[in-house]
Amino acid sequence: MSGAGCELCALGESLAWRQVLATPHFTVLRVLDAPAFPAFYRVVWREHVAEFTDLAVADRQRCMEAVATVESALRGGLRPRKINLAALGNMVPHLHWHVIARFDWDSHFPQPIWGTAQRLSDEAKLAEVRLALPALDAQLQAHWAA
Amino acid sequence: MSGAGCELCALGESLAWRQVLATPHFTVLRVLDAPAFPAFYRVVWREHVAEFTDLAVADRQRCMEAVATVESALRGGLRPRKINLAALGNMVPHLHWHVIARFDWDSHFPQPIWGTAQRLSDEAKLAEVRLALPALDAQLQAHWAA
Numbered sequence: 083m084s085g086a087g088c089e090l091c092a093l094g095e096s097l098a099w100r101q102v103l104a105t106p107h108f109t110v111l112r113v114l115d116a117p118a119f120p121a122f123y124r125v126v127w128r129e130h131v132a133e134f135t136d137l138a139v140a141d142r143q144r145c146m147e148a149v150a151t152v153e154s155a156l157r158g159g160l161r162p163r164k165i166n167l168a169a170l171g172n173m174v175p176h177l178h179w180h181v182i183a184r185f186d187w188d189s190h191f192p193q194p195i196w197g198t199a200q201r202l203s204d205e206a207k208l209a210e211v212r213l214a215l216p217a218l219d220a221q222l223q224a225h226w227a228a
Numbered sequence: 229m230s231g232a233g234c235e236l237c238a239l240g241e242s243l244a245w246r247q248v249l250a251t252p253h254f255t256v257l258r259v260l261d262a263p264a265f266p267a268f269y270r271v272v273w274r275e276h277v278a279e280f281t282d283l284a285v286a287d288r289q290r291c292m293e294a295v296a297t298v299e300s301a302l303r304g305g306l307r308p309r310k311i312n313l314a315a316l317g318n319m320v321p322h323l324h325w326h327v328i329a330r331f332d333w334d335s336h337f338p339q340p341i342w343g344t345a346q347r348l349s350d351e352a353k354l355a356e357v358r359l360a361l362p363a364l365d366a367q368l369q370a371h372w373a374a
Binding site: 135164 | 310
């Protein structure tokens, strides 16, 4: 099932994300258009469904184990203060999970990234996080290639 | 394991929520202090862990099936435009899932509830949603009593 005009069904090259890997059930993207939050990944379910409960139990488990794998990689590689997980989909009602590493120095902490900025971004610290991301991408690719 | 000073370990009477039900593994609350979003539930894991991946696989599945049960009840009872799911925990790092029914007329749609208001709340429509909540609470209680 595919959604006509759905940008997550038509996943392709984009300036907004890097496709890290694809499996038959889901795709993992790294988000590029939220510069204050570089360690921001998305697990996009391939089938065009809107809600988590549109999936059968086995697929919900498969989906959340993918989310957990991304979370574990972010925790191990970046030691963030907190991981934020969210499936919103108000704008693009095609099931996708945001997996975001948060730091106590980031621009919005402890607010959600969708809330009000609390301070300016720390560009030096952001640069350090960005440097670690190619290795994280590779680790995720290796996980699903195994 | 319990977190000293953690408000979600000390779950009790509160003006901020109504406790809908409790199982040995998790508690389900209905949030009372977000008046623009009355159909806002939380699944609070009982053990004091911060992150989803602090749970073993079986507990992650148990946790997400609780989230899915709440989501299904909200979808069936309210026919919302979208369900929003989120585990943030930046302020209270004790694993809890927000399960929020969103409507295209609500004050923030399609923005996250933590974002910028798009319009005034529609008090008549909110009152209609509120009227449906006691039956939803009872449905959830019956589900876990069964």
